[in-house]
Amino acid sequence: MAQPAWSDPVPLALDTAPVPAYGTGSLADLLPTLAAGMDVPGTTAAIPELTPADRNCVFLIDGLGWEQIKAHPEEAPYLHSLLGSSRGGTGRPLTAGFPATTATSLASVGTGLPPGAHGLPGYTVRDPQTGALMNQLRWKPWTDPHVWQPYPTVFQLADAAGVHTAQVSAPDFQHTPLTKIALSGGTFRGRLTGEDRMDLAAEQLASGDRSLVYTYYSEVDGKGHRFGIDSDAWRGQLMYVDRLAQRLAEQLPPRSALYITADHGMIDIPFDEESRIDFDEDWELSAGVALLGGEGRARHVYAVPGAESDVLTVWREVLGEQFWVASRDEAIAAGWFGPVIDERVYGRIGDVVAASHDDVVVIASRREPHESAMVGMHGSMTAAEQLVPLLEVRS
Incomplete structure (x- = not known):
């Protein structure tokens, strides 16, 4: 549909904005739902259609939205197959939360809270105490992470409840402030390659009668920012992460559920x-x-x-x-x-x-x-x- 001319502005009504489905189907609802299924105190099953499992793994692919998977069945045959009900899986979209950006979304995932509560409501935001812009991904300028985001993570709640809890990601992320306030609790396991992360995530799942494991891959987002999602470089990363997802799925120990998600999508x-x-x-x-x-x-x-x-x-x-x-x-x-x-x-x-x-x-x-x-x-x-x-x- 053609846009009105700039000389004749017609402002978009605010009530047309598709507000994220907080409390029923957002990223912030995923981990509390999984933890509630393992009887972790202080958590609630906000996505009731998810059947509880003893062992739960979340694989978060940075930058890979629902729409991008739908549009690339040839590059991501395994992930695309999970959009429906084949291969023993089911798929549906969640909403990332606003803004749809990494720092905000990872905090929503890890704390189980929307941005207005966890307090990372953007890529850069003003610190009311200093008046300076705070980059919440790079954590500059420095501020005390636990003052900025004081709530416990779902991983910490699960660990305290006796659930075997682990994060498997790049070693460089272990000590970052964002990890400390959003993704800490249990054990951090650093691995450089995607294959090693998938293998270790499966091992960690099998390490407890009740397990909650998180693993992460970033380069789909990186290639999208640099080259765009209509580039060969981005498609190559999509093909690679599709193989990673299948590799992890094929190693799941008994009584496990794997949930593949993302922090946001992307457009060129x-x-x-x-x-x-x-x-x-x-x-x-x-x-x-x-x-x-x-x-x-x-x-x-x-x-x-x-x-x-x-x-x-x-x-x-x-x-x-x-x-x-x-x-x-x-x-x-x-x-x-x-x-x-x-x-x-x-x-x-x-x-x-x-x-x-x-x-x-x-x-x-x-x-x-x-x-x-x-x-x-x-x-x-x-x-x-x-x-x-x-x-x-x-x-």
Whole structure:
């Protein structure tokens, strides 16, 4: 459908934004459901159709959305087969949560909480205590991780309940702040290759009568950012991770359930002025803005004190055809960040929150040169970004 002309803006109604299914079918609901099936205190089965298993493994593939698996049956024959009910598995999509970005999603997975509670509501957000932008993936500038995110992880709850709990990932991730506050509990096992991770995850599953194991692979996302999801490099990674998933599934010990999921999907953004609106070169968008946070498809905009209303008006006038543009309180009331917002999290959310509806991003070529040069991007609430797989295999 053709978009209205820029000279005649028709702002997208906020109630058309497909809000994540917090509490019934989001990433934050997965681990609590699995843990509840193993009688872990403090957890609730929010996805009731998942049958409890004694041994549960979550394989998270960074950047591989539901829509991307559907679109590539030849490159991912095993994963594609799990979209239905063949091979003894079942598949359905979950919603990642907003924004659909790695730091936010991994915190949702590990804590079982939506972003408004765990407090990582974006790629970069303002720290209300210092006024500086905090990169929650790289954890810069440094802040105490357990003050920033004080809740226990589901892994910690499971470990305390006597469940054999392990994370199998790249060795470099073991001591990162994001791992400490989102994915810690039990034992961390570092392995360099995907094959070694799959083999070790299967071994860890078999190590307890009740087990909860998490494993992770990142390079589908990496190739998508650098080359795009329409590239041979990305397709090669998809083919590789398809073989990894099958390798793990074929080693499941008895009484096990494997759940293959992701933290977000991705779309490719053309390199033209209409698709990449440069905040650093746009005097209208930058007027009255003290800090620009988030990322190209999910922006947190922090206004100069007193300019909040004007910034909201301008962002709606300039971007309202192609972005959902909300004030902080409107985004919260609409449930973008979950049903409850912790007091400590409120000021981390932008005075204005802008989520892209079309194949358009707000880049910042000078202040964010690396991110602005990416081909594949994510963050918003479109199906391509928001829907992630929940593919189940049982033994």
